[in-house]
Amino acid sequence: MLKKLLPIALLLTCHTFATHAAKPDENVVITSGIEEYRFVQGKNGPEIKHSTTLEYQATRRSERIRPHIFHSNIISLDKASGGKAQYRNANSPTVFHDDSKVCYFDILLDRKDRKAKVQFRRTFTDGAHFTGVFPSEEYPVRSKQIVFHIPASLPAIELVDRHFPASGITRDDRTAPDGSRTITYNVSSLPEIPDDTHQPSALSALPHIMVRGYFPDCDSLYRYHRPMLDVDTVIAGASATVAGLTDGAKDRLEAIGRIYRHVQQNIRYVAFEAGEAAYRPDTPAEVMRKRYGDCKGMSLLLATLLNRAGIEASIAAVGTDVIPFRIAEAPSLAATNHMICIVPDGDSWLFLDPTHEQISARHIPEWIRGKDAMMFTSEGYRMIEIPSTSPVASADILNYNYRLTPDGLSGIAYRHYSEDMAEHFIKSYAEVPGQHLNELLAKALVPTQRAAVPADSIIYKKDTPGEITFWAPILNTAALTEADNTIYIDMNTSGDPLTSRIDTDERRSDYQFPMTGLIKRRTTVMIPENVDVTLPDNYRHEGPIADFSCIFSREGQKINMTKTLLLHTARLPLQEIPDWNKAVSTWNEACNQQIEIRLRN
Structure with a gap:
């Protein structure tokens, strides 16, 4: 979780997170806390003096926690108390020089009801790097205050509340006779930061106090x-x-x-x-x-x-x-x-x-x-x-070209990725050792492992910009069933991304797909001339998130199933996940219908 939150904390450079993976039944809670951000005039412009004090408590059992905070040559660490402070680089010093560091405490709450209090003080020596605050913590917050002190000399500074829940955070604005402002956020019974799989970015989903006005316009940001x-x-x-x-x-x-x-x-x-x-x-x-x-x-x-x-x-x-x-x-x-x-x-x-x-x-x-x-x-x-659409589409297309044989369906499996989907595929396998690449390519050709692809027979091409293509011979022995002079063919042999049910148990956030685009699976089987063919019903469903279809057809001695998912948006709202699961289930049921081939007398 620390790795997940590191980009958030360094992007906003203003908050403290612990290094424990949050769960809905969290043992540790933050019983009380106060954070203060005081804008003052420094040598080179506004500075922000930041102090935070948090009290942690184990509610049911012992647990080890690591409260921590980030600092750098732009954000000085002025005080750390609450135990033996430890320090390390925030990322690998062997790649780029980076002065960002983390200070943390390794604290054991050794029994139920044990408490520990930590305090950090920092100074943002360049006010441009103070861009916002996340009220949530990695543990549930029972009570906390976040206080901003803004002098009259900085009237352009404003705080914008984003993604606040219906309850749990209240705001109080007060202006003194001299024009200075004190803005207080009272936080109570606020859940911990979600740790769902495929959740949206922190700035897109978490409660967030945006600090705006340091740069009044794009001209000043450019300068x-x-x-x-x-x-x-x-x-x-x-x-x-x-x-x-x-x-x-x-x-x-x-x-x-x-x-x-x-x-x-x-x-x-x-x-x-x-x-x-x-x-x-x-x-x-x-x-x-x-x-x-x-x-x-x-x-x-x-x-x-x-x-x-x-x-x-x-x-x-x-x-x-x-x-x-x-x-x-x-x-x-x-x-x-x-x-x-x-x-x-x-x-x-x-x-x-x-x-x-x-x-x-x-x-x-x-x-x-x-x-x-x-x-x-x-x-x-x-x-x-930047246009909202690209002149070149992203797609993931997997074709099976089969012929009927005594051993099953035999033919060629061919997969083609384009643009963003090609890039996603490359990044997914970037860390795979070369000797295992063919094994993974074979699995990409037959994700369900219902057919055999010899790993040493795969041809892999990525020399064309925006494209990745690979193919191999395939033998599918599980797709055919024969009874009463009739052959039943399961055309849905690929297995697909995005077709599994999204688990909603204890999920608290929207679901974020890697990208939008077209996913298509086409299975073609050459059949004998002296047969009658019964095709299943076609299926189509159009929705705001995605369009689903499954089309069965016959072209002479070829029978086809084309299974398509066109994803319109990458973010699936939490409340729409049950409808998504239902649509995916219905789509899969339609695609799982078998084609019947009856031999003529």
């Missing part, structure tokens, strides 16, 4: 970013590199695609940095030397190589789909968590994300669609609207 982007873009031998990459390209788009592909395939993406490193990119020369980089370093390298090839390109800050607001809506460091490269393309743009190794130049990755991007140019910046 903050700009000095950190002034890095040396000289790359020794860059002209020769791009000349070799673009030699023989038939047009500008192909040249762009080749350079894009070179960065995607040759620079390893390392995903996370915090503190100042989250905003200042590494130099392109250094990224090329190390052969790895984060989104900033990879995007700047890509833009630099494109510029060397005479192609206009700029880097841009953007918020991904884990951030539920746009830059223009709430200009702040919390509104951007990613960087891409933008290239003019006639009257439109290409939105190139080199951290995705398998998507094509024309495709817009789903996680940035519908967002606004702050594109940095030589003259300043420009806000660019």
